[in-house]
Amino acid sequence: MSKATDVVWEALEEAALEVQARAYCPYSEYPVGAAILGRSGRIYAGCNVENAAYGHSICAERSAIMQMVAAGEREPIAVLVVTRGPKAGSPCGACRQMLVEFAEDLPIRLMVNGEPERTRTTSLAELLPDAFRPDSLLPKKS
Numbered sequence: 014m015s016k017a018t019d020v021v022w023e024a025l026e027e028a029a030l031e032v033q034a035r036a037y038c039p040y041s042e043y044p045v046g047a048a049i050l051g052r053s054g055r056i057y058a059g060c061n062v063e064n065a066a067y068g069h070s071i072c073a074e075r076s077a078i079m080q081m082v083a084a085g086e087r088e089p090i091a092v093l094v095v096t097r098g099p100k101a102g103s104p105c106g107a108c109r110q111m112l113v114e115f116a117e118d119l120p121i122r123l124m125v126n127g128e129p130e131r132t133r134t135t136s137l138a139e140l141l142p143d144a145f146r147p148d149s150l151l152p153k154k155s
């Protein structure tokens with residue numbers, strides 16, 4: 014997204030911060046908030062939700078994807094993730110793979126609470142090159 018869409022990044026940041034405050038992370042004490050902008054202009058937010066059986070925990074990014082799909086939207090066009098420091102947390106492999114199901118590429122902004130100077134903007138294609146995508150499953154032409 015270009016400079017003209019700074020206002021959209023601001024809306025995503027606000028949504029991510031709001032949902033990060035609701036993260037359920039008593040084990041890691043590492044709250045994460047993610048906000049996805051859909052092609053429709055709607056924003057979907059998700060936080061991490063942990064479990065005493067640790068492996069069942071879900072990340073903020075996947076939680077936001079679930080919100081988007083459940084709302085009937087399947088075209089994310091930008092993602093913003095906010096974590097605590099010391100450095101901005103980058104989406105885990107599972108979340109990258111879940112995102113690439115719905116977008117070949119999109120801008121991803123990573124932020125640290127209260128430390129705007131640590132913001133970095135990357136992209137899905139940069140974080141997950143040569144991804145296994147739905148079209149990888151197309152039948153072979155013989």
Ligand code: THU
Nearest residue numbers: 041043045061072073103104105
């Ligand atoms: N976490 C996320 O929410 N997103 C990521 O991409 C990486 C990790 C969460 C999972 C767990 O609740 C906590 O951060 C510590 O790993």
